[in-house]
Every structure is written in structure tokens, then in C-alpha cells.
Amino acid sequence: MMKLTAKIMMAPAMALFLVASAAHGEPALFPKGELSTTRNHTGDIWLKELNVGDDVFDPSIAVADYGPGAKLDWHIHPGGQVLVITQGTGYYQEKGKPARLVHKGDVIKSAPGVEHWHGATPSSDFSYFAVTPTQKGKTVWLLPVTPAEYQHAAAQ
């Protein structure tokens, strides 16, 4: 009985895994980086730092890979950030504005000081290059995206 319950509970997870695999398509440009263990997101996010920003060469350049449904908390970049979406589909939302559905090939500019979040859709993975100036201050982390906020983004 316990075993049957476990199988029934695993079915939706397996279905989600298959959808995610199918959505994956061509191989990524880079192998996935380190699985993030920070407390500023929900779901699985892998990070690979390509360039650490410093006062000689400012912008940090990193690759992020999100599993389906993974999302960052609301946050602010004091120096702004540009995201170049390299795979999958996700959401980008600035505070007080509707969420935008964003796809591979899109370029998103997050202006300095603007509160926002980004994440994968429930059924697709989502990857980008992030270019983030570092000399104007570190990322300011705010509240998690609520389930209602995420569902609202998905319903748009």
C-alpha cells in the first residue's frame, strides 16, 4: 500500500521530468555549473561564473540554468543587469508591471535599482547569460515570489 502510494505520488513528477527533457532540445553551450545552495530562490538553479567582476574589468558574466518552475526571489541590481536568454522559456517581471514571457534569443535589460524577479515556466527549463556590473554594489535580495504571484505570471 505504501509502495502504491509512492508510485502514484511520483507520477506527476515523472511526467514533469519527461516534459522538461522534451523541451530541452539541442545541447546547451556550457555544461551546467554548480547547483545553487543560496536561500534567494526556489527550485533548482545551476550557476557557472565565466568572469568575476572587479575594478579592472567590471561586469560579472555568468550562465544560469533553471529547472522547470525554478525562480529567483524579488531583487535589485544597483548597477543593473542584462540577460541574454540562451535556452527555454521563462518569466521576467518588474514590480508593478505584468510578467513577460521570455524566450531563447530575447535580451532583457533590468535597469539599476528596479525591483524584479525571473524564473522558468512550470514546464520548461530556462537558461541565460547574465552580465552584471559589480562596482555599483551587490544584488539586494528581497521577498520570495509568492505562489499567487507565480500563478498570476503563468496565467497571463
Place this chain on the structure above:
Amino acid sequence: MMKLTAKIMMAPAMALFLVASAAHGEPALFPKGELSTTRNHTGDIWLKELNVGDDVFDPSIAVADYGPGAKLDWHIHPGGQVLVITQGTGYYQEKGKPARLVHKGDVIKSAPGVEHWHGATPSSDFSYFAVTPTQKGKTVWLLPVTPAEYQHAAAQ
């Protein structure tokens, strides 16, 4: 007789085209940008600007696609540059050092003030993201890469 001569002359060009097509493989992340008409390179280079750098958000972010054999002249970035190779194979050489063969997935950091050039190999196209801080000054263009310098890079 004229026709036969033309066919013989075209054979190497056709062979190069076939090699280049085979090397191309999967589709690029972005459609090619504008064919460059500046005088700081030889061969065909297409440029697509994803972000224009300014004092609010410094780095310029651009995609460059090189045809086989295309190469930039020697040059210097006052604020440095990071290249993320997204397709194909090329050369990167700093003045006084051997040329490096660079491939899809490589990340090249060109320090501020260092004279260098980069370009495609004779038989492969070559694409990258370039992240270039703009507030420390514009790119300084120097002499063209000579045929001897290019052949030396190819022979290494």
C-alpha cells in the same frame, strides 16, 4: 577552354564552402546581424549589438559572426573585453605570444590595454558574445594582421 578554366578555378572555392557548411552544424542562437563595412577587418564579419554601453549600464554586449578566414586587425580595448565563443573555431593572439586555437564554449579575457587580434580559422566560421566596457575609452585600431601572421597562427 574558358569554361574549363573557370570550373578548375572554382573547385577550391566550392570545397571551402562545403567544409564551412559542414562545420556550421546546429543553428546559431541569433540570426546574423549587419555585415560590417568598417575598415578594421578582412573577410566577412556580421555584428549584432544586444546592448549599447553607456554611463547608466556600462558594458556593450554584442554578437559577432565571422565567415571562414575573416579576422579583425590588431587592436586594444582600453577597458578590456571578454569573449564567450558560441560557435566554430578561431584564433586569439596577444602581441608577442603564440596564437591560441579557441573553440565553442571557451571564454577569453583580453586585459585592458593588451594589443591582440582574433579571427576564424580558414575552414570554420566563428561566433562569440563580446562584453566590452565602454567608459574607459573606445577600441584603438592598429595594423592589419599580415598573411604571414595569419599563416603562422594556422600552422601552430
